[in-house]
Amino acid sequence: MSTAPFPPGFLWGAATSSYQIEGAAGEDGRGESIWDRFANEEGRIADGTSGAVACDHYHRWREDIAIMKSLHLGAYRFSIAWPRVIPAGVGAVNEAGLDFYDRLVDGLLDAGIDPFVTLYHWDLPQALQDRGGWASRETATAFAEYANVVSRRLGDRVATWVTHNEPWCISHHGHEDGEHAPGIQDPPTALAAAHHVLLSHGWAARAIRENVPEAPVGIVLNLTPASPATDRAEDRDAARWMDGFFNRWFLDPLYHARYPEDAVADRIARGHLPSSGMPFVETGDLEAIAQKLDFLGINYYGRAVMRMNEGGRPESVPMAPKDELTDMGWEVYPDGLHDLLVRVNRDYAPSPIYITENGAAYADGPDADGRVSDPRRIDFHRGHLRAIHRAIADGVPVAGYFAWSLLDNFEWAHGYKKRFGLVWVDHDTQTRIPKESAAWYRDTVVANAVVNGSL
Ligand code: IFM
Numbered sequence: 001m002s003t004a005p006f007p008p009g010f011l012w013g014a015a016t017s018s019y020q021i022e023g024a025a026g027e028d029g030r031g032e033s034i035w036d037r038f039a040n041e042e043g044r045i046a047d048g049t050s051g052a053v054a055c056d057h058y059h060r061w062r063e064d065i066a067i068m069k070s071l072h073l074g075a076y077r078f079s080i081a082w083p084r085v086i087p088a089g090v091g092a093v094n095e096a097g098l099d100f101y102d103r104l105v106d107g108l109l110d111a112g113i114d115p116f117v118t119l120y121h122w123d124l125p126q127a128l129q130d131r132g133g134w135a136s137r138e139t140a141t142a143f144a145e146y147a148n149v150v151s152r153r154l155g156d157r158v159a160t161w162v163t164h165n166e167p168w169c170i171s172h173h174g175h176e177d178g179e180h181a182p183g184i185q186d187p188p189t190a191l192a193a194a195h196h197v198l199l200s201h202g203w204a205a206r207a208i209r210e211n212v213p214e215a216p217v218g219i220v221l222n223l224t225p226a227s228p229a230t231d232r233a234e235d236r237d238a239a240r241w242m243d244g245f246f247n248r249w250f251l252d253p254l255y256h257a258r259y260p261e262d263a264v265a266d267r268i269a270r271g272h273l274p275s276s277g278m279p280f281v282e283t284g285d286l287e288a289i290a291q292k293l294d295f296l297g298i299n300y301y302g303r304a305v306m307r308m309n310e311g312g313r314p315e316s317v318p319m320a321p322k323d324e325l326t327d328m329g330w331e332v333y334p335d336g337l338h339d340l341l342v343r344v345n346r347d348y349a350p351s352p353i354y355i356t357e358n359g360a361a362y363a364d365g366p367d368a369d370g371r372v373s374d375p376r377r378i379d380f381h382r383g384h385l386r387a388i389h390r391a392i393a394d395g396v397p398v399a400g401y402f403a404w405s406l407l408d409n410f411e412w413a414h415g416y417k418k419r420f421g422l423v424w425v426d427h428d429t430q431t432r433i434p435k436e437s438a439a440w441y442r443d444t445v446v447a448n449a450v451v452n453g454s455l
Contacts, residue, residue, distance in 0.1 A: 011400030013075035017121035020409040024058035028096035031087025033123035038181030047415035079121035089125035114159035134193035140200035147204035155212035187272040202288030220297030238306035238314035257290035297356030303336035334383035341391035352399035359404035361418040372435040
């Protein structure tokens with residue numbers, strides 16, 4: 001039996017987000033979010049569902065905290081629904097919304113679990129979208145005020161603050177391919193949105209630090225290591241393109257106060273930006289974006305192996321047989337996490353790094369005895385934890401790991417069919433059943449080590 005021990009104090013957690021689990025969409029003064037609007041549009045969500053009820057966590061949070069406690073989690077990463085707190089995005093604060101998070105934070109602390117709070121995990125107040133959403137600079141101003149309101153109320157108890165979850169998804173899926181709310185398909189709008197999200201991160205970080213000077217503040221990026229399918233110059237260029245489009249577009253402004261020149265040139269060449277560059281970047285923006293962070297959160301789900309196709313377009317090459325993919329159609333590739341961590345440490349040196357999401361969708365449900373056996377999920381987490389363990393041995397300062405997700409939840413455009421949870425949820429009855437992966441994760445947390453065959 002081989003054991004991979006993690007450093008003392010390594011933080012073990014699980015993650016969720018507000019729209020994916022809370023439900024109670026119309027309760028206690030919550031305003032409409034872009035996801036409420038989007039999910040109600042014909043054809044947007046694969047199974048025609050929405051997050052209106054989701055896991056009903058708004059009412060069942062006590063039960064969910066008890067589950068977390070039984071798993072011995074040290075931290076819980078969750079997000080706050082902006083429209084619950086400021087229903088119109090700006091202006092009047094909804095005290096009942098803040099009260100909910102107050103109770104949740106107190107409940108977590110009572111259970112010995114650190115609240116790891118994300119301010120924005122994609123549920124923008126619809127009223128702000130009606131005024132331009134992230135394509136408008138005013139949304140960045142509104143976000144800083146929202147961060148101010150929340151940090152004033154919860155700052156005495158929240159352990160760690162994340163401004164945004166996955167800016168690439170906000171800009172690209174929300175405004176370029178339109179797979180996510182608000183469903184826009186316009187590359188120039190996506191680039192303006194990406195900049196305003198980053199700018200709002202910088203302004204929100206300042207607001208939080210003014211209210212809670214000691215608070216650790218960071219951002220969560222989804223990063224994908226890109227490599228060429230062959231050694232051809234064209235394929236190497238496709239990998240460079242992918243890295244610029246997906247990773248460096250966010251890492252470079254955050255850590256080097258500049259956008260990557262080659263990736264900007266790619267966008268100009270495609271007509272997504274004027275030849276003069278980026279009209280929405282104003283004096284002082286990059287300094288605000290690049291202020292020192294207390295940590296970087298990385299969400300990792302896989303790699304991209306790239307080639308240039310015959311039309312001169314970069315495209316990713318499938319690397320695994322179909323029957324080895326997760327239910328999302330994603331390859332399981334733990335080595336990519338090791339390589340990504342080594343590279344981010346070398347080029348940007350964030351410290352510490354948390355793996356703020358990592359997980360896999362598999363549909364395994366209860367058997368006749370009500371047990372959920374999900375060995376592929378256990379293998380997934382074990383493999384990725386071993387990759388992190390190797391990265392730590394190579395000198396990368398990884399300080400914690402959050403499994404995505406605590407619960408089977410609303411997987412955005414896929415609805416409820418993609419199950420990422422350690423805990424199985426019956427979305428009709430709201431029954432929760434911890435899967436075998438939850439028991440395995442608990443054993444791992446308690447041992448502070450990955451033990452082969454610990455199930
Ligand atoms: O469910 C999402 C989450 O909201 C953001 N990161 C990726 C997860 C799986 O797709």
